[in-house]
Amino acid sequence: MNFLSRKKIGTYLLALIPFVLLTLFFEIIPLVMTILRSFMVEGGTGITLDHYVAIFTKPLYQQAIVNSLIISIASACVGIVIGFFGAKAGNSTDSKTKTWFMTILNMTSNFAGVPLAFSYMIMFGSTGVFVIIGSKLGIDALAHFDLYTVTGLAFIYIYFQIPLATLLLFPAFEGIRKEWIDSVKLLGGSMWEFWKSVGIPVLTPAILGTMSVLFANALAAYATAYALLQNNFSLLPIRITEQFVGDIVQRPAFGSALAVVMMLLMVLAVLLQNYMVKKQGGRNQ
């Protein structure tokens, strides 16, 4: 009996082995090693905090962090505003239009990375179609638009934030009941007052949650910027990868420290979101 049950334990645990091996070799060990390596001397064995000091004191890396933050926050903010109105419009229209809208959002959410960067080069690059139109028609803002800047890149990032924000906010708007609007109207309130004191507070958790997804999404985006300017764009993901692959001298320990900084920024975004949702919840009570 004892032998039988022991054999049974052995058999079913075998089924767990592939999952354990997969997550161990390709998730846990790589992550733990990245964190450990970030404290190691480059090519040596000692422990050091030099990499972190360098990241926060050298202008090259400070700028990468600042640029990444500006682009992520700006594109997330614009994305959430457009997504808000998009999801609101999508929920108040007939179901056929809504289905079409959702299909287009799903379809365009696949259009990212290298293809997206290239299509913007066609439109707004130095010889882009809209730039040519702008210079022929004398529209300065178009004629002198520079895609290869922080503003230009944020402009491209907004494109992929819109479908994501709208799709993520859709379910939240479905939760807003028509009766609530009727009640506010019955009490003499306007639509503006409804959104100010009922709609927005109800949607706040969803908005903040979506914001942190958009932020993380933009922060980790690599392909678009890389396709546009290769390693010449000072962004966190680009500065990280060039320490491991490419032409410059490889510095895996320093690159790992940069990766840890990026991870911390993502964790920070989630914590901030949780804190604000909690604060909001407390105020509502």
Place this chain on the structure above:
Amino acid sequence: MTEKPNSKPIILLICFYLILPILMTFIYSICMEWRDILPHGLTFRYYIEIFTDMEFLIAIVRTIIISVVPVVICTVTVLLAMYVILLYLPGLDKYMQILTMIPYSIQGVILSIGVLSLYANAPMPLSNRFVMLTGTYCIIILPYIYRGIKNCMTTINAKNLIESAQILGASKAYAFFSIIIPNILSGIKVSLMLSMAIIFGDFVVVNIIGGNYYQTVQIYLYRALFRSGQLSSAIIVVLFLITMALSAGVYAYKKPHHDQEEI
């Protein structure tokens, strides 16, 4: 409630904004020249060029292989683990949930540099670029595969089904592999195709780990950017159509599944 008059223009505007880059890329790919306000001359020679380029076709085959293999491995792995956790060790479920959520928040860049720097000089099976790519993609799609399988198991109420099968004399393993798995396979097709679409469109992981060793269509496209604009836009249109076919598949499977749920 009466329909708000301002909802349709907003939807139209957003759709126009989102479709514009794709449309422009398509027009660019079929014209001879676009150096003025309007494009000149219609041509399909860029499409002919890519479809007669062996390198492109090989890259497509490579991309299909790398999009399918990790999805199969990851699905089998998660199903086996779920079998143990559902029937024998339910306490481990929360750890499995954490493990499947981590890749969602760390994303491609950090995971790929972690894997690359660890295994680039490791002993043979691990230092093979295809093995590294497969392993990394398995982790990247893990959240979607896990969610898909978990949702299906909840929908069909897997635990009750197994208990009923046991009352009728079936063993746990038999119940899981010949009753539960066939029942959820149709439901997880959506997550499988979504995962394939994610890998198909990936550039980050393959550029860092694959590089010169495993050239997928995304790498092929990236190299084409420096050769010819029209050629690149033709590649983009082809890739977009393939991705759309994948999502259309997701959509087609999603619908009957929802109907089932309603019944």
